[in-house]
Amino acid sequence: MEKAIILDDSLNKEINIEKYDFIYIGSEFCFKKIPSPDTIKKINHKNIILMRPILKDDSLKIVKKILDSVKISEIVINDLGLLEYLIKKHPEIKINIGRVLATSLSYSLSFGKVKETITKHINAIEIDNLIEKSMDLKTKKLHFHYPFSYLTHSLICHFKIGNKCNCFTSYTKLDSAEFSNIYAKQNAYFLYKKNISPNPLIKRVVYQCIKN
Amino acid sequence: MKKVIGINNYKEALYLMDYADEIYFGLKSIKNHRMWYDDLNVSNIDEAINIIKLAKEKNKKSYIAANEAYSQREIENVIKIIRTLLSNGLDGIILKDINLASYFKNKTDIILSSTAIVFNSAALNFYIRNTGLNRIVIPQHLKPSDAIDIMKIKSIQYEIFYLLDVYCRNVDGACKFHIFDGKTREKSNCKYVFKVNEKNIDMRPPSIYDRAKIIYDYKKMGVKYIKLARDGSVDYKMKLIKEVDMMLSIIKKSSSDKVFIQAIKKYF
Numbered sequence: 001m002e003k004a005i006i007l008d009d010s011l012n013k014e015i016n017i018e019k020y021d022f023i024y025i026g027s028e029f030c031f032k033k034i035p036s037p038d039t040i041k042k043i044n045h046k047n048i049i050l051m052r053p054i055l056k057d058d059s060l061k062i063v064k065k066i067l068d069s070v071k072i073s074e075i076v077i078n079d080l081g082l083l084e085y086l087i088k089k090h091p092e093i094k095i096n097i098g099r100v101l102a103t104s105l106s107y108s109l110s111f112g113k114v115k116e117t118i119t120k121h122i123n124a125i126e127i128d129n130l131i132e133k134s135m136d137l138k139t140k141k142l143h144f145h146y147p148f149s150y151l152t153h154s155l156i157c158h159f160k161i162g163n164k165c166n167c168f169t170s171y172t173k174l175d176s177a178e179f180s181n182i183y184a185k186q187n188a189y190f191l192y193k194k195n196i197s198p199n200p201l202i203k204r205v206v207y208q209c210i211k212n
Numbered sequence: 213m214k215k216v217i218g219i220n221n222y223k224e225a226l227y228l229m230d231y232a233d234e235i236y237f238g239l240k241s242i243k244n245h246r247m248w249y250d251d252l253n254v255s256n257i258d259e260a261i262n263i264i265k266l267a268k269e270k271n272k273k274s275y276i277a278a279n280e281a282y283s284q285r286e287i288e289n290v291i292k293i294i295r296t297l298l299s300n301g302l303d304g305i306i307l308k309d310i311n312l313a314s315y316f317k318n319k320t321d322i323i324l325s326s327t328a329i330v331f332n333s334a335a336l337n338f339y340i341r342n343t344g345l346n347r348i349v350i351p352q353h354l355k356p357s358d359a360i361d362i363m364k365i366k367s368i369q370y371e372i373f374y375l376l377d378v379y380c381r382n383v384d385g386a387c388k389f390h391i392f393d394g395k396t397r398e399k400s401n402c403k404y405v406f407k408v409n410e411k412n413i414d415m416r417p418p419s420i421y422d423r424a425k426i427i428y429d430y431k432k433m434g435v436k437y438i439k440l441a442r443d444g445s446v447d448y449k450m451k452l453i454k455e456v457d458m459m460l461s462i463i464k465k466s467s468s469d470k471v472f473i474q475a476i477k478k479y480f
Binding site: 057060106151155 | 329334336354381382406
């Protein structure tokens, strides 16, 4: 089983990244969390994976520039506009479907036109405890994010004050009358669940530090 | 702008058809983006056919919302039902599933649902090539200033929701807040209130004036359709229809966005 860890903007200098086979950077949810090429170059690890969220045209252009200027081994995408670019311009980069896009495409990934136009280009699907239940794909590797499962996110960020970001930079427990295990980080909400699925297609565990 | 009105049963269709340019509905037997709501889907195929025929009599177009992703087991039944409805005069499908679209490509009108995650022009072109879509419902979170490149694509038409009524804080189509962990949760748009250190974090949408401005901008950018969602009673929908008519009239008369917002503030 491969081991991976998600680093945040500060690159979590306290984490010994040598213990992990893969390092995830960027965000699946917030388009403002785009690490610069210089930040990426500072990470001393051979397997860097860039996570990208849903992209608007302006952020898609920025991501394309980054991909053209630094070497990464894999990318997590949550946007089909970026898929086309990767297939044409960067066939060397392995493409993984992220949790937002996997939530949207869910069962359609395993057959028909979706399989022909999307799934066949994909290296793996990033999943968690919740997404796993809405997939019936039998032929692709799965990367299991743990212990926070994606619930939802907003592109109209309600954590902003004026034009300044003011979101939680670490997983923060939310008190609620309805739920006891909901957390927020950046512009997204998560369910905390400690189970690790026994699914044999899971080839990698992607750890999310509660402090990052 | 043409008004597209959500209909939940034949009785509603009788009341609302004259006020609509087009109508759309969901069907209980086809999974759609309102599947967790009570009473927001037409009960059965016969009732759907009656609604379609009424629309035809009144020279209005009718569409079905089949806007979820379907498994291989589910999709055969979805196709079968939609074929039956098309043979009875249905004008098209509101969808996000590329597999479903590929079956109906060039056979009927395809409207890409706002639940498809399409926020840039490259993603839209991907869907156009693979679905043959004629129209897209612009996602609620895509601001007009971010949609300039998308709307340079002139081969399709554009639709928005009446955002003063419907505006979800979270990304439609990639949200699990209604059903997760084996349980159906809130049967309406999210109104959860969370707290951190006694400070409330709620899911309020932007102000109604910000949302009105979005409608104003999209109208000026060439959006031709405005959708009133299926939610609410007939009386509530009639109130919304009047609001939309008033808003469109104010947009027409306003010489600038500032004039528009000042006028809106008198009425809303």
